[in-house]
Amino acid sequence: xxxxxxxxxxxxxxxxxxxxxxxxxxxxxxxxxxxxxxxxxxxxxxxxxxxxxxxxxxxxxxxxxxxxxxxxxxxxxxxxxxxxxxxxxxxxxxxxxxxxxxxxxxxxxxxxxxxxxxxxxxxxxxxxxxxxxxxxxxxxxxxxxxxxxxxxxxxxxxxxxxxxxxxxxxxxxxxxxxxxxxxxxxxxxxxxxxxxxxxxxxxxxxxxxxxxxxx
Ligand code: G3P
Numbered sequence: 001x002x003x004x005x006x007x008x009x010x011x012x013x014x015x016x017x018x019x020x021x022x023x024x025x026x027x028x029x030x031x032x033x034x035x036x037x038x039x040x041x042x043x044x045x046x047x048x049x050x051x052x053x054x055x056x057x058x059x060x061x062x063x064x065x066x067x068x069x070x071x072x073x074x075x076x077x078x079x080x081x082x083x084x085x086x087x088x089x090x091x092x093x094x095x096x097x098x099x100x101x102x103x104x105x106x107x108x109x110x111x112x113x114x115x116x117x118x119x120x121x122x123x124x125x126x127x128x129x130x131x132x133x134x135x136x137x138x139x140x141x142x143x144x145x146x147x148x149x150x151x152x153x154x155x156x157x158x159x160x161x162x163x164x165x166x167x168x169x170x171x172x173x174x175x176x177x178x179x180x181x182x183x184x185x186x187x188x189x190x191x192x193x194x195x196x197x198x199x200x201x202x203x204x205x206x207x208x209x210x211x212x213x214x215x
Pocket of ligand 1: 129
């Protein structure tokens with residue numbers, strides 16, 4: 001399973017990389033805005049240190065404008081993945097990107113049929129937003145299960161990228177289901193390390209080590 005970090009913050013990305021927990025990066029306009037820095041400055045810094053796939057989102061809705069942005073973004077670096085909206089123009093652009101060899105991540109997916117459309121359009125990744133479904137009392141992880149089983153029937157190449165991950169349980173379930181990728185906020189990566197028995201055990205080992213005679 002691949003771990004992407006869902007962040008545009010260079011310190012968070014660097015930290016995840018140093019732990020071997022960053023196979024790639026996903027960004028979106030909200031994450032870029034949060035940095036308070038210009039888009040190009042943010043993405044150049046990320047692309048300087050990340051070799052894996054880096055998703056950069058288009059910020060326009062018409063097919064022609066999406067394609068212009070997609071080509072521009074894809075030309076920045078080989079590992080750029082163009083993030084496209086799950087709309088008719090977005091999926092039409094996905095198809096064009098597929099034929100031009102541009103990697104894509106179709107975002108804001110909330111239903112199995114949307115995921116099916118993205119796979120047929122040739123998406124490299126589909127991003128179902130599990131946390132946002134949970135937010136409206138739906139079942140985000142059930143969607144992942146449904147998409148994975150549809151993709152398996154037809155052997156689509158599109159990879160399921162679990163997005164809007166909010167807590168470790170999302171990741172545990174995604175891994176158990178065999179999701180290809182999860183994009184994880186830095187805070188959740190930190191939570192994944194935590195177990196009270198690890199802390200208790202370490203306290204005990206540290207205390208006992210002090211009892212070992214020197215020499
Ligand atoms: O990967 C998509 C993500 O950035 C959205 O997360 O928590 O805003 O739903 P969230």
